Amino acid sequence: MAQDIVRLNVGGILFTTTKATLCRFPDSMLGAMFNGSMPTTKDENGCYFIDRDGAMFGHVLNFLRSSQLALPRDFQYLDQLAVEADFYQIDPLLQSIAKLKHKQMHKPSPSGRLLEVIEVRTGSTATMPTNNSRVKTIVSGRCDVIRSLPSTFIGPVDKLKHINDTDFTEIGLNGSNVRLILAEYLLREGWQVINTDLSSSSGYDSKSMISSLIIEQSYRDRWFLPVKPDNNTMNGT
Template identity: 45%
Template sequence: MSNQEVAILNVGGSKFTTWASTLRRFPESRLARMLNGNDHEFRLVNGQFFVDRDGTLFNYILDFLRTLQLSLPTDFSDYQRLQREADFYELHSLADLLSQENLLKPRPEILEVRFLLQETQAFFRVFGSCSNTIEVLAGRVTMFTEQSLRQNWNNNPFPSQKLLTPLPLERPSHHDLVFQCGTDYSAGDQLVARYSPCVAFLS
């Protein structure tokens, strides 16, 4: 295929049309070898080169080939996945740019703390968009439930005392910390809520 011919790619079901010269911008890349018929992983199907990769991320790959600039949305966060695609296509200059961008670009982090009522149970939940932060908190946060303890020796009631009982930590995902801090129970025909006050300690 000459540089003046149009190349059509089907990347993961998304169709792209560009000049062959654009795909040959980096002669050592797999896209250039694809046009030369030297990479058998890229198959020509009905006049289109089929590539079993992420079509959404290929938009950024093709834009880089056209402009030789890395232009990403301000809220872009898939640096590792895009760098993996750049490595797959053997676009080493793009992979290097993504590595620098990923290190330098500040990324907003979300941290949510909620008390949840689900069916007959109550939960204290911490959600974080950054799994590393959640991993750190999992090793430092201890949750206790506060219970009243009343003793009766020789029929003489002592004043109520507060007893702190540690709650087991649940990890439904890499982004969650969950503590079950109460349940409902039935009393006759009525459903009675029994939620214990919770105390959190950060070591």
């Protein structure tokens, strides 16, 4: 049955399959190519040549083999795969991609708590980024989350007693190098860094008799603490 073995060159990537697999959906372009109703092109090695995305074709071929869309968990190219499925005119694959995209769009967001830590450093070109620059660190988030932090960071909790637990607020943190020390604490407690960035601005101090460039750098860390859903709530009991 060697005549049933088909070798393909798709965008420079080689595949070996069977004619039956490629003709699984007779109304598709591949079905037309290999049932003789559409002209084909071969490369110098005798492989059928298709000038398309070879990496995406691997997923197309897997679908032809199993009639199931099985993709890696971190797959991020559904739109590109849909373009290829449309090119090959494989309607069942297009439908499976559309269902998966709809499922992903309506996937519930993970439940958890958020904190944002901002460190602002202000100083001249002569002091940045040394300890001579002025440093202010702020944490923002839900009041109950901030209140749960050690008092060494937030100081007396009395200043938060008039704020509802579910309200969002921000407070200045105590201590030096507090952003890094707090980061170590949050990591130990199971928090995850979901984003961190640095922004910078500069300008001349108009009040100073000596013209000097003032630089302000802001370090922003966003933290997330996953919270497992309550099974009773999930079951509606």
